[in-house]
Amino acid sequence: xxxxxxxxxxxxxxxxxxxxxxxxxxxxxxxxxxxxxxxxxxxxxxxxxxxxxxxxxxxxxxxxxxxxxxxxxxxxxxxxxxxxxxxxxxxxxxxxxxxxxxxxxxxxxxxxx
Amino acid sequence: xxxxxxxxxxxxxxxxxxxxxxxxxxxxxxxxxxxxxxxxxxxxxxxxxxxxxxxxxxxxxxxxxxxxxxxxxxxxxxxxxxxxxxxxxxxxxxxxxxxxxxxxxxxxxxxxx
Numbered sequence: 001x002x003x004x005x006x007x008x009x010x011x012x013x014x015x016x017x018x019x020x021x022x023x024x025x026x027x028x029x030x031x032x033x034x035x036x037x038x039x040x041x042x043x044x045x046x047x048x049x050x051x052x053x054x055x056x057x058x059x060x061x062x063x064x065x066x067x068x069x070x071x072x073x074x075x076x077x078x079x080x081x082x083x084x085x086x087x088x089x090x091x092x093x094x095x096x097x098x099x100x101x102x103x104x105x106x107x108x109x110x111x112x113x
Numbered sequence: 114x115x116x117x118x119x120x121x122x123x124x125x126x127x128x129x130x131x132x133x134x135x136x137x138x139x140x141x142x143x144x145x146x147x148x149x150x151x152x153x154x155x156x157x158x159x160x161x162x163x164x165x166x167x168x169x170x171x172x173x174x175x176x177x178x179x180x181x182x183x184x185x186x187x188x189x190x191x192x193x194x195x196x197x198x199x200x201x202x203x204x205x206x207x208x209x210x211x212x213x214x215x216x217x218x219x220x221x222x223x224x225x226x
Contacts, residue, residue, distance in 0.1 A: 038150045042202060042216030056213045094212055102212055104156040
């Protein structure tokens, strides 16, 4: 049990639509990263937020955007969905006593049809 | 674009066998190397974070070594048990502890009772 919860667990969207995925983490975990795992690939870094500001971005277009809130929850928004956006989306928060660790949620499986 | 490679892609071992797999990464882009265990329908779980050349870490029957000069890490499992069945991911942190990770595709381990 990592204490990181993602919602929804699954959803299906139509090409061109917009989607919002949510992640809530443990209190005090003020860094959150989002990853996309396409079929047969390892997770790919989308972006990271620290204290509600974007703190780094991977090779993803601007239609992928995010928000982080003071209550340690965050959102990943994807506009103008494409078929290739179908993937598992993971969020990971940083925390730990002593050695920092990344705590992952179970992911949201997005299917774009 | 950083390339983190893992081998083998998958393997099957008998209960009680020991096994190991490899993660290779560009040695010039190294800050830390992470190992995760990802069981089906669960969240990826952090096993080790390794930073120093020659580092060796152990957690129960699982251990890992790191060679930053040649750019590889080995994960060893001694006396495999069915509960060790999972995908093992390694990830490179090349950004001074940013935890903006570049993952390999993983090694899927199946332990046959």
